[in-house]
Amino acid sequence: MNALSLPDIAAQISQQALPLDWVGMCGIALPIQLEAQQLRASVDAGVSLDDGAARGIHMSRLYVGLEVLEHEPLSVPLLRRILDGFLNTHQSLSASAFLRINFDLLLKRPALLSPLAGWKAYPITLSAELNDELFHVELIANLDYSSTCPCSAALARQLIQQQFLTDFGNRSLSHEAVLSWLGSTQGIVATPHSQRSTAYLQTRLKPGVEQLPLRTLIDHAEQALGTAVQTAVKRADEQAFALANGQNLMFCEDAARRLNLALKQLPWLAGFNLRVEHAESLHAHDAVAHSQWQW
Template sequence: MNDLSLPDIASQTSQHVHPLEWVGMTGITLPVRLAGEAVTAYADIGVNLDDSHARGIHMSRLYLAVQRLVHQEVEVNALRQVLEDCLASHRGLSSRTTLSLRGEVPLQRAALISPLSGWKSYPFEIRARLDEAGLQVELQLEISYSSTCPCSAALARQLIQQRFLEDFPCHQAESLEVLDWLGSSQGIVATPHSQRSTATLQLRLAADVHAIPLLDLIDQAEQALGTPVQTAVKRADEQAFALANGQNLMFCEDAARRLHKALAHFPRVSAFHLQVVHAESLHAHDATAQSHWNWY
């Protein structure tokens, strides 16, 4: 029995006349490469159903189209080819198609001081859309970092000042200069690492971009924050991390502004939205800030 004799139920006319915004497949396991690393991604791919009389779409054609990406580096042109295949295979049925890839990319990151290094995962999602307006690609990344509350640090310095006066009462007059120094951020330059925080960055890539700028974006964001979480460390690395926290005291507003400034100078981006969440160690709730540019 050949395929010509098999019934094609999807091509039948629907009794319920109504177009659909999106029809497709979700959660397709897809081994790809991103930033040069092997990644197990999960793909959602679909089209709109303009033909209100058509009962359904050709799901298998979408599945076969996305297989183009298997074991390949994810690039803008590759995404375009997949989406063009989807529309070509649904000519007369659909005018818009979308593809999203999500997963975690493992990257090797060096320690701050020692020669050690380790692997850290960065959750990502790549969303691509092709319609009559052209191709639009967005990249979303999650970056973990440490944040120390400036208010908490100032209160801690005040306690250090008080304890100093209690321990050296006979030298209070001579110690005023030292007291001021202890109460300054220059005096207490390092703080223990505090709350783990997360930045979620969403970027719309410019039309002339070909490569997914994942690694460059991570490097620039972590440099702007100053306190990315570490992998393998020795005591010298942990001390350097304490110093970095002391020199980068941040409310969530500070972190959001740092990232906004960094993304505003990031090439190959036409719009962005960011959110930072500080999982507070004092409160049972989180502190959150958002910012965006040209985002809609």
């Protein structure tokens, strides 16, 4: 008895001839290599279905095309090869290919003063698209930082001044008395409020860039903000962090402007879209600012 060929239902003619912008798979679990690490990633892969008469695409061909991610470090040329492979396996069906890789990048961060260090996870998305030979790659990174409200700091200073007048208005001053007062809760009666905040950076690479400068992007942004959240700390590090917050008082508007100016200095960026969110400790809502350049 002759073996029957397996039916290919996807190759059938669609009863409703209509092209589709994106067809593929989301949430594919894969290992990837980056920064000398093997990381767990969630991958979305797809192509356009430009032949409206075709019932579907070949999903398995997309999946097989992703296997290279397990064996080669992530780079821009590798992303382009994967997208070229998607289109080569869908000739006459698709003109565009898409790839989105989500993962946490682990970076070891030193403490501010002490010899301690710890790991910090940065949520990252790499997005690549190929359409009629037009190819672009986007790097999306989320990073946390601390923001101390300038208005709250000014109000706290005023209360401390008023308390100083109350305690020393009719007294002669001595160095020892003032020093003791400054180190007491009786003197420092108010402190400004601060909150953990998040910057969402969506950046597009210039054509010709081959590497994925994620560490450079994160380092540059954290340096511009000045108050990146810490990992392992001793008391000296915590004090240094308090100093950093005091020297970098920020509304969300300030943070967005700092990041805008900092990102424009990166020569490999073609444009960016950024958003900062300050998770208010004063209010039940968040403060948000948005900025973009050549987007």
